[in-house]
Amino acid sequence: MKTFTMPGTDLTAPNVVLGLMRIQDKSDEEVRTLVRTATDAGITFLDHADIYGSATHGCERRFAEAMQLSSSQREQLIIQSKTGIVREDGPYFDFSYEHIISGVNGSLEALGTDYLDILLLHRPDALVEPEEVARAFDELAAAGKVRHFGVSNHTPRQIDLLKTAVTQPIVANQMQLSITHSPMIAQGVAANMQNLDQSIAREDGLIDYCRLNGITVQAWSPFQAGFFDGPFLGSERYPELNAVIDRLAAKYDVPAIAIAVAWITRHPAQMQVVIGTTTPERVTASAAGSDIPLTRAEWYELFRAAGYTVP
Template identity: 60%
Template structure:
């Protein structure tokens, strides 16, 4: 604990590595990425049953390339997600689907448990009691140790909590300088006539802080919804210039500054990277160790095109 009573943690604890893009990598490249992340201090590895385009493809590539020893497995947090169907339209939070997908993830990853399971995208046909039944069964069998959600609003979390006993203390959401609605909305909440004031998540950012829910920022560097990165998108030239200026000021890289922008928020989010390059993982870990000033945080926010009323 430090003088303000807050727990000290390493910058690497704020960074996770997402494995959504490893399907095209050779085994050796997967090993290089993993060991580079581990050397940088990263322990959180993020999967989903749908990554790679067919069920469990990226999980399988990860499991087969790495074949983690029991001692290495014990040192890392492996989380996966389910609930999006790729074999039929929509979403599926039925108990049978959740249990089946977790069992598939365990086989593909070559592990006997997930450290955490996230429900990937809200299923409006959800029956919270069914989710509760699946979670209880998976927990009792030792197959999943903790649970959370992804892309869920405040209301959707509260609905699940009417039946689910386990804490839902992670929500993985899209957040970064290229899509900062999570924070931008609250800043403009009372500004009629600006799209930024539209409440899309029921005040998730503040709810997460009040309830101790860790927000995990996915696609931290994407511009919009998979339109390229904030580092090279033509419409993000002003943002890139601001990132470059601060990178020079701190003697670091734009990737580090874009990471620092997320980790500077007092919601203490984790950043789920999608890079396939170990050097970029290390850059982000370095960024998580930089504490931007308020002025710098808002300068980047404005450079990303958001309004400061």
């Protein structure tokens, strides 16, 4: 498992992350097996959110009940959670001081831990007041409840707005990214081309912005074709892409899913891939993509096979 020091932190992190949004109905043994499989593969970074589960903090509580972590076991993990989405009477987004503090305290109680390694703001709040966020972050940092801070699904300008008041480094931005859903990469490849939808700048140079500012991009839904419309792996909608994936999987002697991971981890931005599977075998298979040395030709071949233009 490839690891790196996340910019702005003292965390040595793997480039594959286990997302735990689907464990609400899993038994204790199923949760323990899933997490043990991940850690055995070197995936020591766990991603939560306060809205994951059938009730607020549901998956966080299920995790804590199943794992019963000792203090020494907790120290071996990087635990990240998110707050800012309100489901009751919603959905809507709330980055108020009160909601951030309440969300973190709820996560700490549910997880049975004294601190989060990273807190992400989950989806941009159109009504955000940066001073409110800064007050919450300052209080959480001073109390030792949150060690590092980041965002999810934010544009460069939204991050800049937060930075007008927030003094802590923004260390991560969790965004949807897969071979077939990569507008943040595709636009830059085809910049300045006329009459090509791909060349339209919708992400405002997000990848380059994050690289310039020491923000780790975390790729969620790395196997989804689009926005929760099914996976591209094995899909008849992507025959050319799957043919290339299968050929490369055979070359590197790994499962096909590892090539989907490798396409992201090969990028020099040192992105993390957030996998949401609850199948231990898929965790192990995904981990195999952590450090596959795809060549430039192979990386671009996958990109073209996914339907993107390389001028």
